[in-house]
Amino acid sequence: MVTAYVMVKANTGEADRLKSQILDIGGVDDAHIVAGDVDIIAKVDVESPAAVKEIAADGIQHVAGVEDTQTYIAMD
Numbered sequence: 001m002v003t004a005y006v007m008v009k010a011n012t013g014e015a016d017r018l019k020s021q022i023l024d025i026g027g028v029d030d031a032h033i034v035a036g037d038v039d040i041i042a043k044v045d046v047e048s049p050a051a052v053k054e055i056a057a058d059g060i061q062h063v064a065g066v067e068d069t070q071t072y073i074a075m076d
């Protein structure tokens with residue numbers, strides 16, 4: 001099992017809607033609106049690093065209102 005965290009920057013005023021849409025993506029286990037440099041942190045639990053890429057690049061980044069993402073794969 002691979003766990004990753006995707007940091008999401010949202011367009012102004014879009015965080016609530018984006019969180020809901022991100023949670024609907026298969027493989028996204030949880031998502032939270034946070035304060036700081038990013039607006040949402042999404043937790044991804046999947047079978048492979050390739051699946052992380054698919055969710056982050058083909059799923060989250062294609063949600064309207066997402067400005068940028070950074071993905072971190074957990075090492076433990």
